[in-house]
Amino acid sequence: MTTATGKKSSSSSQPRDGGRPSDQLDDQRLLELLYDMMLIRRFEERTMQSYMQQKIGGFCHIYTGQEAVAVGSIAALRPDDPVITAYRDHGHALARGMHPRYCMAEMFGKITGCAKGKGGSMHMFDRPNEMYGGHAIVGGQCPLGVGIAFAIQYQKLDRVCLCYLGDGALNQGAFHEAMNLAAIWKLPIVFALENNMYSMGTHIERGTSAAHDLSVKAAAYDMRYAECDGMDMCEVYDCFVDQVARTRPDEGDPDNSEGPVLINVVTYRYQGHSMSDPQKYRTREEVGEKQNEDPITTLSRQLMDQQRATQEQLNELDAEAKKAVLEAVKFAGDSPEPELDELYTDVYLEPYPPYRKGDLPQMVEEAEDRARDGDGRQKQD
Amino acid sequence: MTTTDRKYQYREALREAMIEEMHRDERVFLMGEEVAYYNGAYKVSQGMLDTFGPRRVIDTPISETGFSGLGIGAAMYGLRPIIEFMSWSFCLVAADQIINNAPKMLYMSGGQFGVPIVFRGNNGAGGQLGSTHSWCVESLWAHVPGLKMALPATPRDAKGLLKTAIRDPDPVFFLESERILGIGAHGDKDFSRYLHGKWAPPEVDEDSDENEDFLVPFGQADIVKSGADCTIVTAGRPLHFALEAAEQLEKEDIDCEVIDLRTYRPLDLQTVLQSVRKTNYCVVVDQSWPFASVAAEVAMQVYEHAMDDLDNKVIRVNSDDVPAPYNRRLEQEMLPNTRKIIEAVRTVTYNT
Numbered sequence: 240m241t242t243a244t245g246k247k248s249s250s251s252s253q254p255r256d257g258g259r260p261s262d263q264l265d266d267q268r269l270l271e272l273l274y275d276m277m278l279i280r281r282f283e284e285r286t287m288q289s290y291m292q293q294k295i296g297g298f299c300h301i302y303t304g305q306e307a308v309a310v311g312s313i314a315a316l317r318p319d320d321p322v323i324t325a326y327r328d329h330g331h332a333l334a335r336g337m338h339p340r341y342c343m344a345e346m347f348g349k350i351t352g353c354a355k356g357k358g359g360s361m362h363m364f365d366r367p368n369e370m371y372g373g374h375a376i377v378g379g380q381c382p383l384g385v386g387i388a389f390a391i392q393y394q395k396l397d398r399v400c401l402c403y404l405g406d407g408a409l410n411q412g413a414f415h416e417a418m419n420l421a422a423i424w425k426l427p428i429v430f431a432l433e434n435n436m437y438s439m440g441t442h443i444e445r446g447t448s449a450a451h452d453l454s455v456k457a458a459a460y461d462m463r464y465a466e467c468d469g470m471d472m473c474e475v476y477d478c479f480v481d482q483v484a485r486t487r488p489d490e491g492d493p494d495n496s497e498g499p500v501l502i503n504v505v506t507y508r509y510q511g512h513s514m515s516d517p518q519k520y521r522t523r524e525e526v527g528e529k530q531n532e533d534p535i536t537t538l539s540r541q542l543m544d545q546q547r548a549t550q551e552q553l554n555e556l557d558a559e560a561k562k563a564v565l566e567a568v569k570f571a572g573d574s575p576e577p578e579l580d581e582l583y584t585d586v587y588l589e590p591y592p593p594y595r596k597g598d599l600p601q602m603v604e605e606a607e608d609r610a611r612d613g614d615g616r617q618k619q620d
Numbered sequence: 621m622t623t624t625d626r627k628y629q630y631r632e633a634l635r636e637a638m639i640e641e642m643h644r645d646e647r648v649f650l651m652g653e654e655v656a657y658y659n660g661a662y663k664v665s666q667g668m669l670d671t672f673g674p675r676r677v678i679d680t681p682i683s684e685t686g687f688s689g690l691g692i693g694a695a696m697y698g699l700r701p702i703i704e705f706m707s708w709s710f711c712l713v714a715a716d717q718i719i720n721n722a723p724k725m726l727y728m729s730g731g732q733f734g735v736p737i738v739f740r741g742n743n744g745a746g747g748q749l750g751s752t753h754s755w756c757v758e759s760l761w762a763h764v765p766g767l768k769m770a771l772p773a774t775p776r777d778a779k780g781l782l783k784t785a786i787r788d789p790d791p792v793f794f795l796e797s798e799r800i801l802g803i804g805a806h807g808d809k810d811f812s813r814y815l816h817g818k819w820a821p822p823e824v825d826e827d828s829d830e831n832e833d834f835l836v837p838f839g840q841a842d843i844v845k846s847g848a849d850c851t852i853v854t855a856g857r858p859l860h861f862a863l864e865a866a867e868q869l870e871k872e873d874i875d876c877e878v879i880d881l882r883t884y885r886p887l888d889l890q891t892v893l894q895s896v897r898k899t900n901y902c903v904v905v906d907q908s909w910p911f912a913s914v915a916a917e918v919a920m921q922v923y924e925h926a927m928d929d930l931d932n933k934v935i936r937v938n939s940d941d942v943p944a945p946y947n948r949r950l951e952q953e954m955l956p957n958t959r960k961i962i963e964a965v966r967t968v969t970y971n972t
Binding site for chain 1: 649675680681683685686687688689690691692693694695696697698699716717720721725726727728729730731732733734736765766768788789790838839886
């Protein structure tokens with residue numbers, strides 16, 4: 240267990256006794272999850288490089304340091320569970336299965352991007368993979384997540400909505416209204432608080448009441464609360480498997496659920512808030528110390544200690560991740576810009592002049608083709 | 621199908637539209653403050669809880685950001701929410717959800733996620749409610765691409781437009797008025813003779829499905845009264861003031877053509893232009909403030925497309941450019957009213 244500010248208590252280093260959900264993951268699956276984390280790390284490195292080269296514009300928020308959160312929590316979901324997040328969203332999109340090429344092309348502003356270059360870094364949407372965005376106003380995604388959970392309950396489905404938020408969102412009204420509605424209607428939603436301890440440059444203890452014990456935020460809404468170490472993928476996975484199962488309703492019986500939960504996932508971002516952050520609010524020493532708890536190193540070490548993988552295998556995985564990201568950068572760079580008449584598409588589904596109906600993004604069309612061929616996920620609705 | 625002048629209130633029209641669409645489509649639900657157990661703060665949803673149960677007619681806490689956002693999320697996930705604002709004045713605390721999320725989701729997601737949602741409720745002055753509760757949001761929100769906006773002035777249009785709104789795949793801002801919810805209770809004594817024959821939608825025949833297809837399309841203005849001398853363009857509650865003005869001006873031998881736009885997005889400019897080309901004079905009436913208003917926009921578009929057909933400038937009649945006062949006399953003076961419209965028409969037609 241960890242406290243809100245990430246100081247580890249003794250329980251987090253419990254020996255693995257085979258009784259945790261992550262103990263049931265086979266070697267292959269663990270290596271896949273490690274690969275997903277490596278992919279996000281390498282992807283973000285190239286994102287920063289491309290930003291410096293001015294191939295990416297606007298605001299750009301880097302996920303390095305937090306990889307275990309997205310990968311561990313999404314691994315605990317089923318493929319048909321919807322996911323929604325805030326603006327530091329590249330990691331979630333990749334973990335949910337978005338091909339890195341569509342994610343990178345979106346940031347390059349290309350027509351081949353997941354949102355045809357209209358959304359950018361903060362708006363990663365992937366309908367075939369149940370990814371409901373990327374939302375850029377702090378806390379604004381929380382009521383949306385509650386709405387998705389409401390729709391699950393309304394249709395008596397056995398799904399769970401996973402709604403991420405940062406610690407900055409704890410101080411937004413939208414978060415509190417969302418928590419209240421989720422609680423009074425016992426909606427199937429898991430609020431995953433990615434607590435990296437800084438909302439932009441403001442430390443959680445300067446901006447959030449009861450920062451030392453965030454369980455009271457859940458208690459205020461009569462909601463379950465859990466904590467886990469976001470720097471350890473297996474811990475994240477264990478916590479989410481347990482909590483998601485408790486929240487998940489039965490098909491046809493929405494009442495059979497323990498209702499929503501707030502999970503405080505204590506993590507750390509290595510980079511500044513956005514690409515333009517001089518980081519005067521924290522010391523290099525603090526960042527260095529956190530990098531010693533690196534989630535990729537931790538999982539790699541766990542796998543090697545348990546003789547489940549060799550260093551050579553891990554090197555190969557990393558090389559594969561680098562290669563995939565390079566391919567994504569090349570794809571993004573080679574892709575065409577949107578035509579100027581794309582300005583007036585996708586404003587309305589039933590448009591009136593001067594608006595026009597748009598084509599779906601290449602990513603969605605390909606996924607739908609695969610679904611039609613029976614080779615991939617079925618399209619929702 | 622024939623429209624009638626039977627005793628029929630605007631609030632009944634709204635209720636009938638929702639009930640029919642909820643019977644037709646399981647995905648449609650009504651959510652808002654006091655819509656269920658209280659039977660609607662203004663009795664619009666009276667009886668709907670009994671008909672549909674608490675799964676589909678849902679009371680919310682006073683939490684506009686929360687339930688507006690919930691509706692948008694539910695719409696992204698395939699439902700068809702009707703979100704009632706007791707007053708559009710209260711939508712301001714939900715502004716991020718209703719103008720950032722609802723109308724931009726489709727664009728930001730590159731066409732992946734539409735938001736088929738209706739936000740509806742009372743808009744405009746209710747009568748001495750003071751400035752915070754008397755918002756006219758049409759000019760504020762009509763500014764935003766990605767949403768559609770309807771402002772029915774009669775029960776017929778309230779029903780037909782609301783059914784269209786519920787079926788529309790895009791977010792619709794549906795602006796009603798507390799002051800007209802009850803008109804029609806006394807039959808045709810309640811409204812202008814120019815509305816005779818077009819007051820109520822066709823009567824519901826319980827044994828027939830025909831009534832369910834009474835839809836009023838978006839983007840089609842209604843020429844409520846045709847006339848030769850001056851065009852009055854309006855929508856929503858001020859239509860009734862415009863018709864009163866037209867009745868009085870008729871006695872002065874000024875024959876007004878009164879156009880009810882019915883929707884601001886889409887805007888049926890062609891009907892306005894055809895009329896202006898005939899009358900050569902134009903007054904635009906809109907109950908929001910004048911600065912950067914819908915009236916300013918309509919006037920500008922008339923200039924852009926029919927400058928040569930105008931024999932005078934276009935005159936706007938808006939609320940005065942001040943917060944809504946509590947005092948009854950001051951409030952009536954502030955709102956666009958019959959007297960202001962009459963004066964505007966006399967001025968623009970050089971009949972002063």
